[in-house]
Amino acid sequence: MNPLQVAKNSNKDLLQGFTHYSAEQQNRYDEIWDNVPLWSVLTDNVKLSGDQIAIKDDVREFTFKQLLAEADRIAARLLQDKLIQGDRVVLQMSNTCDFAISFFSVQRAGLVPIMALPAHGIAEIRHFIDISQAKGYICDGGKDSICIAEYLEQHSNSITHIYTAVPHTKYRSLTGIGNTPFTPPKIDPDTPAIFLVSGGTTGLPKLIPRTHNDYLFNIKSCVQASNISAKDTYLAVLPAAHNFTLGCPGILGALSLGGKVVFSNEAGPDYCFELIEQNGITATALVPALAQIWTEAAEWEEANISSLRLIQVGGSKLSYSDAIDIQHVFPNALQQVFGMAEGLIACTRIGDDPETIAAKQGCPISQWDEIRIVDSEGNQVANGEEGELLTRGPYTLRGYYRAPEHNLRSFTDDGFYRSGDKVRIDENQYISVTGRIKDIVNRSGECIATDEIEEHLLSHPEIAQVAVVPVPDKHLGERIGVALICKDESLTLQDLRRFLQTKQLASFKMPDELNIVYSLPKTAVGKIDKKKVPGPDGKPWMFHELN
Structure with missing residues (x-):
């Protein structure tokens, strides 16, 4: 040829x-x-x-x-x-x-x-x-x-x-x-x-x-x-x-x-x-x-x-x-x-x-x-x-x-x-961003799919259910919050990060916060309601005041 x-x-x-x-x-x-x-x-x-x-x-x-x-x-x-x-x-x-x-x-x-x-x-x-x-x-x-x-x-x-x-x-x-x-x-x-x-x-x-x-x-x-x-x-x-x-x-x-x-x-x-x-x-x-x-x-x-x-x-x-x-x-x-x-x-x-x-x-x-x-x-x-x-x-x-x-x-x-x-868009075609529909965390300009992290975490033998949500942050824009139900309550944030490193994920996808819970809030159709996922203080994580 x-x-x-x-x-x-x-x-x-x-x-x-x-x-x-x-x-x-x-x-x-x-x-x-x-x-x-x-x-x-x-x-x-x-x-x-x-x-x-x-x-x-x-x-x-x-x-x-x-x-x-x-x-x-x-x-x-x-x-x-x-x-x-x-x-x-x-x-x-x-x-x-x-x-x-x-x-x-x-x-x-x-x-x-x-x-x-x-x-x-x-x-x-x-x-x-x-x-x-x-x-x-x-x-x-x-x-x-x-x-x-x-x-x-x-x-x-x-x-x-x-x-x-x-x-x-x-x-x-x-x-x-x-x-x-x-x-x-x-x-x-x-x-x-x-x-x-x-x-x-x-x-x-x-x-x-x-x-x-x-x-x-x-x-x-x-x-x-x-x-x-x-x-x-x-x-x-x-x-x-x-x-x-x-x-x-x-x-x-x-x-x-x-x-x-x-x-x-x-x-x-x-x-x-x-x-x-x-x-x-x-x-x-x-x-x-x-x-x-x-x-x-x-x-x-x-x-x-x-x-x-x-x-x-x-x-x-x-x-x-x-x-x-x-x-x-x-x-x-x-x-x-x-x-x-x-x-x-x-x-x-x-x-x-x-x-x-x-x-x-x-x-x-x-x-x-x-x-x-x-x-x-x-x-x-x-x-x-x-x-x-x-x-x-x-x-x-x-x-x-x-x-x-x-x-x-x-x-x-x-x-x-x-x-x-x-x-929202005004009469001069200027755009104001008010939020997102897609399920992502925008951490320092990097858009990270929450379901990618969730899928990896669910392969951990001690984790039963997990929700990854964006947490407002003054410096990063958003940080990565993880709420999960697990068999081992001694599981730490560092444990999660080490586990995800074995999955060879990018460093910017590592979680910033962990909250171990006994249950995760659900919608009427049985899906995890991420708007209500609690942080360590019990308040919905996604609506925290900026730190």
Whole structure:
């Protein structure tokens, strides 16, 4: 079989389980999509800003020309190693220049990265690979990722290539690769460019296919809504693989205009404020808990952070009082962002009045976004009334990857995505988030499916019944509460955490509180009534005052 035919077959395999836009949507969106590969955010600026610094971390920095050259060296190696256009590759990297280099090398080779977070454990990585039949795993070479690599080597039927960003005695290294003539393969911009990872609203996380066209539109629209320009220096402090940090407008948004990206694996204000002063950082994205810490620290930290003009806060709802405090300490810098890896992004705008920025989560970034707010029967409600947010648009998916049963529940017949968020919308299309319908805990911006944790805990020999619920928390947004009936009343929170660690779950899914009970409240149909599940003080956990 010739190489061209092999590539076609690989792309055909990629598209199995991928839901295309409807013909009607495709026709409408063709006029606003750019129809170029996602990697054009880099190559367009090599021509314009090639000798300017594109990325920087604690150790290294690369100009746009150097970043492209390094990415292309690795891309050539990936194809020489017999990976084929359309093959899926799990990318699990920390916040360093190696993230950007690896990301663009995979893109330039025509491979499709699955954007795993550093905190994802073997259970999640194995799940992503099982769904996608990924052939490659690229990691930074740290202790945790090498453990995952060793597991995949022994237990995965599809993984054939394992790479580390640093030299390793056992696995292929992405360093020290020589120059090889390289031409990127031709890309169909309506096919998946990346797989983002859902928060996991039911069970393990789902894979979110984002095409070259839709993700470029996402980036471009976020750039406009945030007033990002070539003069900006963006600090990537949240995980780089997260949609918020990657493309809203994030790393790719800054690079798309010839701006600079500074990577940090440290999120604390003592470290990041020094980075802001040293690099003239102008923009960053934070979750509410981190924004609160930065706001408090600004009172005593001595670094000059006056260059910071844009602080995006999202991932979970920012409280009104914290939004007021942030605006007091960082005048005119706060932008609330409400969105989802599945698509829709809404945000406040720089220049909105302080009350709007404090009280609302924002309006859609694109006039092409379609929104419905519906009641429990699916009927559209009037402006100002609470309901579930449904959305459809040129950068919102039409289906999770290879998840047909889940898609039946998650989408309407006419292609609107059921977000599971309870919201109100005003006459100016500004959204206020009021709660959730889906059963998740939003802990520091990570959406965690409660049923995934419950399923694992029920496999514990001493546990008879269990309920995992969100507990309001001032710093984390929500923490993970576990109420259970068990045979052994000496079971402790640490016992539960150690047990879940044996299940190889991500660290951010570990419970924060435990309450052992003799019975759990039930609804009229016999299901556990999570709204009434008691905390240690006997009061319903979900309605505790913020701590």
